[in-house]
Amino acid sequence: EMMLAGTVQGGIFEDLREQSAQAMGTLDFDVYPIGGVVPLMEMYRYADIVRVTLAAKKHLPPDRPVHLFGCGHPMLFAQAALLGCDFFDSASYAKFAEKGRMLLTTGTVHLNELTELPCECPICSKTTPEELMALPKDEKDLALMCHNLYVSAAEMRRVRQAIADGKLFELAALRARSHPALLEALQVMSKNMDQLVESDPFGKSSSIFYTGAETAVRPEISRFHDRILERYPFRTTGTLVIVPDIGERPFSDTASTIIAEVRTRTPEDTILLFFTPMGTVPWELEHVHPAQQCIFSKDVDPQTLGIAKSRLLEILAMISFNKIVWFERESPTNQFSKDVESIYKMIRTTSASETINALESSKSESSEWHLRKLRALLMYQWGSNTGNIANIEGLQVVFSRSTGKIRHVTLKNEIIFTVVPTTGLLTPTFAGGEILLQHNIDDRFIITMEKDAGEFVAKGKSALAKFVIDAKSNLTAGEEVLVVDEEQQLLGTGRALLSGSEMLAFNRGVAVVIRHSPQR
Ligand SMILES: [Zn+2]
Known part of the structure; x- marks a missing residue:
């Protein structure tokens, strides 16, 4: 069977690339290559490749692979994959070898300039530059071609493993340090992060390592901040306590005396925010990915800190409060207390006891702090309607005594939510799914299946994309979702492997991995 490729053209003009992708996308091609990029690669114009690829990707069908024509340098693979390119073809391994050039993930080297083989x-393990140089030309070319292919194949394996580990961004950021043109390309990508956020799966568990100024705008971190702005339940309080992050996890261990006091108060009385280089982390959501998993160095660059500051100001503008108590301590983010003080009424404290004394005298007998955490988590994951689940009479939240993390939530002795320890996120059991439906969970988290396939799902088998009849385009892959039949009866709960638009476009593959069903 022959595969047909529908190449997207348009040179360096983003509008032409979009037009071309739109037109080609309506035709039923098997693969969509991005054409005309080899001259750009030869001139190190990687930033232009990012621009035109992103423009094309906006309009290509989500179920078809994208091919980056002529991308043969292993230095580019991670970045191309991060852009959403699925495969490459190139004769570079041979062309470079004929000129004595060796491909590396960090760039290109000339054999005749080497005293050591850097591979x-x-x-490379069995020979030396002198021995290679002494070979007849065809044998030398063959040896270098083999080297170039070994290096390329190994990098492809690294890219695939990084995708599986949720570490592709770090790999691309690392490779970007090999050449200023690649770093510029990464910066262009960072400025267009909205497009990448849409396709970046939610609910990853991998650690996030600070690699430089691009880290703060990574999809996972941008999404965390946006969700807090959109979904954080507590908007009015007496005192807002700001605790700068000293880089240790979990956050609450670094301020345990203050947290113990906050636990006795209602959110209307006191809200506590950790102020980290990735932005603000409300105490209720401290265990959620990526807050808990984000590792920064002690010295953070000014651009990152500038983003952290503007994120803090956005959160402060979102909450109405009487005063701020700023717990001063050695932290990269502590320097912004002056900026905040110039706008808001603020008390600075330097010890836990001073901080507690600066709070207003406690108004409530019991603050039900565990329900407060649950409400914040429910809304963070599924939006405002589901927050009221925390009000259900008889709900029990079971915590780990050592970490303060929610373990599970029960109602009438039945578990309705469990928490994935590595992500800090809730997963509903079948009973929990019913409760989410009763509380009018947003449509985007509901996947409707064909009747026959529905029976399959009800037995705990995966929900296949070809049987999905309705899914919302604003559903991100990785979310915890409910699978229902055409009568809106719950069939199972599970994790979406595809986004809503991918579920509708794909004719094969798994749409939702079912975690809980009536028969499982
Ligand atoms: Zn080698």
């Missing part, structure tokens, strides 16, 4: 492939 662990079978060719």
Whole structure:
């Protein structure tokens, strides 16, 4: 069977690329290559490749692979994959070898300039530059071609593993340090992060390592901040306590005396925010990915800190409060207390006891702090309607005594939510799914299946994309979702492997991995 490729053209003009992708996208091609980029690669115009690829990707069908024509340098693979390119083709391994050039993930080197072979492939491990140079030309070319292919194949494996580990961004950021043109391309990508956020799966568990100024705008971190702005339940309080992050996790261990006091108060009385280089982390959501998993160095660059500051100001503008108590301590974010003080009424404290004394005298007998955490988590995941689940009479929240993390939530002795320890996120059991439906969970978290396939799902089998009849385009892959039949009867709960638009476009593959069903 022959595959047909529908190449997207348009040179360096983003509008032409969009037009071309739109037109080609309506035709039923198997693969969509991005054409005309080899001259850009040869001139190191990687930023232009990012621009035109992103423009094309906006309009290509989500169920078809994208091919980056002529992308043969292993230095580019991670970045191309991050852009959403699925495969490459190139004769570079041979063309470079004929000129004595060796491909590396960090760039290109000339054999005749080497005193050492900078590689662990079978060719380089067994010989020396002098020995290679002494070979007849065709043998030398063959050896270098083999080296180039070994290096390329190994990098492809690294890229695939990084995708599986949720670490592709770090790999691309690392490779971007190999050449200023690649760093510029990464910066262009960072400025267009909205497009990448849409396709970046939610609910990852991997650690996020600070690699430089691009980290703060990574999809996971941008999404965390946006969700707090959109979904944080507590908007009015007496005292807002700001605790700068000293880089240790969990956050609450670094301020345990203050947290113990906050636990006795209602959110209307006191809200506590950790102020980190990635932005603000409300105490209720401290265990949620990526807050808990984000690792910064002690010295953070000014651009990152500038973003953190503007994020703090956005959160402060969102909450109405009487005063701020700023717990001063050595932290990269502590320097912004002056900026905040110039806008808001603020008390600075330097010890836990001073901080507690600066709070207003406690108004409530019992603050039900565990329900407060649950409400914040429910709304963070599924939006405002589901927050009221925390009000259900008889709900029990079971915590880990050592970490303060929610373990599970029960109602009438039945578990309705469990928490994934690595992500800090809730997963509903079947009973929990019913409760989410009763509380009018947003449509985007509901996947409707064909009748026959529905029976399959009800037995705990995966929900296949080809049987999905309705899914919302604003559903992100990785969300915890409910699978229902055409009568809106719950069939199962699980994790979406595809986004809503992918579920509708794909004719094969799994749409939702079912975690709980009536028969499982
Ligand atoms: Zn080698």
